[in-house]
Amino acid sequence: MDYDVLIIGGGPSGLSTALHLQKIAPHLASRILILEKEHYPRFKLCAGGLTLDAEILLERLGLDVNEVPNVTADNIHFDFAGKGLNIRMRGQHALRVIRRNEFDHWLAKKAESRGIEIREGVTVKNIITHPDKVFVETDQGAFEAQVVVGADGSNGITRRCIFPKASIYTARVLEIITPLHGTLASAEAKHKNEHAYFEFSPVPENIAGYVWDFPTQVNGEAMRCWGIYDTNLLASEKRPQLKTPLAEEMARFGFDLNNYEIKGHPIRWFSPENQMSVPRVLFVGDAVGADPIFGEGISIALGYGAIAAREISESLQRNEFSFRRYKHRVVGSALGQTLIARWIIAYIVYPLKWRWFQILLWRFLKPIVILIAWGFVLNWGRRIPTS
Ligand SMILES: Cc1cc2nc3c(=O)[nH]c(=O)nc-3n(C[C@H](O)[C@H](O)[C@H](O)COP(=O)(O)OP(=O)(O)OC[C@H]3O[C@@H](n4cnc5c(N)ncnc54)[C@H](O)[C@@H]3O)c2cc1C
Numbered sequence: 264m265d266y267d268v269l270i271i272g273g274g275p276s277g278l279s280t281a282l283h284l285q286k287i288a289p290h291l292a293s294r295i296l297i298l299e300k301e302h303y304p305r306f307k308l309c310a311g312g313l314t315l316d317a318e319i320l321l322e323r324l325g326l327d328v329n330e331v332p333n334v335t336a337d338n339i340h341f342d343f344a345g346k347g348l349n350i351r352m353r354g355q356h357a358l359r360v361i362r363r364n365e366f367d368h369w370l371a372k373k374a375e376s377r378g379i380e381i382r383e384g385v386t387v388k389n390i391i392t393h394p395d396k397v398f399v400e401t402d403q404g405a406f407e408a409q410v411v412v413g414a415d416g417s418n419g420i421t422r423r424c425i426f427p428k429a430s431i432y433t434a435r436v437l438e439i440i441t442p443l444h445g446t447l448a449s450a451e452a453k454h455k456n457e458h459a460y461f462e463f464s465p466v467p468e469n470i471a472g473y474v475w476d477f478p479t480q481v482n483g484e485a486m487r488c489w490g491i492y493d494t495n496l497l498a499s500e501k502r503p504q505l506k507t508p509l510a511e512e513m514a515r516f517g518f519d520l521n522n523y524e525i526k527g528h529p530i531r532w533f534s535p536e537n538q539m540s541v542p543r544v545l546f547v548g549d550a551v552g553a554d555p556i557f558g559e560g561i562s563i564a565l566g567y568g569a570i571a572a573r574e575i576s577e578s579l580q581r582n583e584f585s586f587r588r589y590k591h592r593v594v595g596s597a598l599g600q601t602l603i604a605r606w607i608i609a610y611i612v613y614p615l616k617w618r619w620f621q622i623l624l625w626r627f628l629k630p631i632v633i634l635i636a637w638g639f640v641l642n643w644g645r646r647i648p649t650s
Pocket of ligand 1: 271273274275276277298300301307308309310311312313387388414415416417420436437438528529547553561564
């Protein structure tokens with residue numbers, strides 16, 4: 264079976280690549296195939312926090328995320344030991360939270376409605392590049408394509424086949440879903456239900472990350488999603504078990520970690536040295552790298568898709584598939600600029616792990632933090648060319 268573009272993985276990065284390609288070059292829709300090993304709606308471990316940049320990219324694809332079950336948080340707190348910076352957006356929510364089974368299913372249906380073929384339940388086993396084709400071996404037969412897109416996430420087979428020896432920067436992440444209320448009926452516990460929290464108190468203990476606590480919904484029922492993210496930037500130091508700071512933070516609000524199921528998954532994060540392509544194969548989403556500071560990857564995955572689509576459509580026009588300039592294109596884009604800024608910030612914020620520095624940063628340097636976040640971390644979605 265022969266296609267122009269074969270996309271491995273039907274998460275946000277693969278679906279975004281297909282949707283943007285269809286938008287730029289509608290005649291290509293029937294020449295694109297997405298192979299997804301699961302069946303939608305499939306489980307994906309993720310807190311589901313969508314930043315405004317994700318919403319902007321979806322809107323520019325003509326998609327209304329309100330169609331997906333979601334909850335919104337009006338306030339986001341960046342705290343150290345319960346006190347810090349509170350972000351509110353004038354006239355709109357600060358964070359929207361979706362569940363990935365519902366969001367990815369919705370996005371896949373949108374792609375199919377625009378003429379893109381998705382084969383579910385097909386696991387890619389091997390990828391072999393030739394000068395004039397790429398061969399993709401799966402558990403259900405072989406496929407050929409002019410171009411292959413590795414959109415198969417942090418542990419993907421595409422990267423393992425193409426760059427088996429590449430260095431890997433991965434964060435460790437744990438997640439838990441709880442009911443809305445713990446056993447603590449204090450005003451503090453009630454107050455927090457409308458807010459999303461990032462708590463940086465684990466940093467002095469050499470956990471280079473934070474504990475999060477978001478509002479969410481599961482099958483329509485209001486819940487909380489908790490988790491802990493560790494970039495591993497302080498992995499050479501002595502660290503407590505990853506779940507210990509999470510358990511401590513949950514206990515402050517009357518939740519006992521031991522009562523809930525803990526799930527874990529790595530996040531591969533962006534570093535400027537990460538390779539992004541070889542002739543005829545390019546990578547998007549977590550397969551290249553998510554945001555190093557927070558592990559935010561949904562908006563980033565949608566952004567990679569927009570850039571990859573442009574690169575692929577131009578390559579097909581020229582009939583030239585070296586993808587030599589793809590990394591240059593990513594790094595030079597608004598997406599690349601935010602990723603590089605976030606990579607630099609992660610190397611400042613986490614290695615400067617002392618308690619006094621974290622307190623200074625989150626409680627006293629608020630105007631500077633907001634300015635940097637506004638200028639370098641957020642607001643990049645509008646500046647990505649999508650047509
Ligand atoms: C615990 C946790 C919490 C997170 N919370 C947030 C958050 O709140 N906000 C945020 O923005 N980001 C968050 N992220 C990051 C976010 O989930 C990822 O960055 C995002 O999913 C990347 O999208 P992707 O399309 O690149 O990869 P994925 O979403 O991982 O999609 C890859 C797809 O490829 C398929 N696949 C894999 N291997 C194969 C194969 N061999 N053959 C065929 N198909 C294959 C998979 O089934 C999957 O559907 C979180 C991550 C974790 C682990």
